[in-house]
Amino acid sequence: MTSDSDTRPLAAPDLAQVRRLVTAVPGPRSLELAARRAATVAGGVTSTLPVYVARAGGGVLEDVDGNTFIDLGSGIAVTSVGNAAPAVVAAVAGQAADFTHTCFMITPYEEYVAVCEALARLTPGDHDKRSMLVNSGAEAVENAVKIARRATGRDAVVVFEHAYHGRTNLTMAMTAKAMPYKTGFGPFAGEVYRAPVSYPLREPAAISGPDAAARAIAVIEKQVGADQVAALVIEPILGEGGFVVPAPGFLPALAAWARANGIVFVADEVQTGFARTGTMFACEHEGVVPDLVTMAKGIAGGLPLAAVTGRAELMNAVHGGGLGGTFGGSPVACAAALAAIELYESADLAGAARAIEARMVPRLRALAARTPAIAEVRGRGAMLAIELVRPGTLEPDAAETARIARECAQRGVIVLTCGTFGNVLRFLPPLVITAGLLDDALDVLESVVTGAVVGGQG
């Protein structure tokens, strides 16, 4: 979070960091584009808020009708350094002018190497590391599994309830939720096994992190066999599954068990990585050092880039030519990543995420205290959420969650939903959002939620 006067890491000065609505939402130009879209874009690709963006900067998006929205989604945790961050824009323009593509597998370039050097430095652990670069989070997860299988000579992959790892065939198998991610898209890749996670709000009886890990381990040992498992893949905080923070001790116990059994512990930090949770990587909150880390989203200030970083002996277990891809580690995306990483470090954006938490959580807790429909406020840093239920129960209230998100959007605040049950509002502001924008967005959220209580559930 930055102060209102300090807009250095933000947008072009002509894009004011304010919320401003000048038409209905969506406005007439957006509606025209929606009609064109319906005639040409596949129906399976949907949009949360169908306002068409003209430009964006810092913590706001401006649509084609001139409305300006406060962005509490960051394009799903991507534009953490701010949208169109000037340093990223300059790096992209400079690199594009030098060369746009050669294919690292044909003729390499320094930017790829420099990104891998940075990832070795930034990811948890001081062991010898190697990295590979790809284009998307799902591709990073796929490659982590390939590497773990090749390195261990084993087949099985263990994932968890409520997990989200992507939409490719293997990662669909690894993702938990059927609709909309899996329904009708099978058959799925084999040798993927699901274990119980730690979801403190929804445990039938309170269970500690280590006990929840023991519960998962018992399932794996009985249903798979530890010596069959190549990799255990887990999000340190569940992302699409509902921003669930596991009970303390859950992740360390799983990591210790994986190590003791020769299983590659893969932290899927695609959503939690790059300062989002108040540390560079979410595993750091519990001192967990993963064998492999998958990264994407926040890595390159909005350019498509993803990575796997891990122990040199695992990464190097793959034969030459076994890893790669035409566009993987695009020079333009790498230049953007180097600029973004420089911003994460020089502007202490992990500290900014902690400042966002400190500003948002007390207000969210106060709201929860007077709103029986809010079962929990949770998250870390600038990865925060509220879970909505029917008051007095733990029954998920997806309709109410959708209504709040929709009404926030109508009032100029972009809020995303998530959760297996669709009943979680998640907040992922750009880490450079100004205090003024954040306060204004919270005012809107409060009035929409409170209106819900007065007008709806009573």
Ligand code: PMP
């Ligand atoms: N893993 C996690 C934890 C994610 O949150 C996501 C995206 N939401 C993915 C993997 C897949 O990333 P992508 O959409 O870039 O393929």
